[in-house]
Amino acid sequence: MLYAAQSGGGAGSFMPILMIALLFGVMYFMMIRPQQKRRREAEQMQSSIGPGDEIVTIGGLYGTVASVDDETVVLEVAPGVQTRYARPAIARVVNKTERAESVHEEAEVKE
Template identity: 40%
Template structure:
């Protein structure tokens, strides 16, 4: 044989350590993506789900289609939104993209 068994074993052990070192940046990249992208998005989704579940009459909402109005009636899965005086539409709660509670924001001090 051209290569002794001891030399061949040393070469394979070094290659496995090099593979682990090359894999480490991928793991660090995934951890960074998790904390910078995935986790904040999960928090936003959970906050929106809680806000939609707690929606009540008088809240201002924006639907996923871009309609803005006030809630006039709340059912189990649907809400009635007043877009303008005497203009009401029904929407599924799951399509609400933003909920602003009545009296939730303070006016700016001028």
């Protein structure tokens, strides 16, 4: 009887390893993948910013993009008041300018 209890323990030692692997799999699909997707979307949004766009910084400051550089964005926060921010400091775009629509219209005219 003691021998039967010991032989069943071999299959039980595989179960904790399987549970740990399953836990890592769930963590990857629930936490890591969505975070990577949000980071890609933020980088895409920050790279598409252009002059005239109304944006919000991570600090909550609203402004209009005056100019764009490789690493910085100059915002006009009030008439005649311009401040410079790093691109990653842009949280979201409130209003895009109509330049994106004009590009689409020009592409349709060329076709």
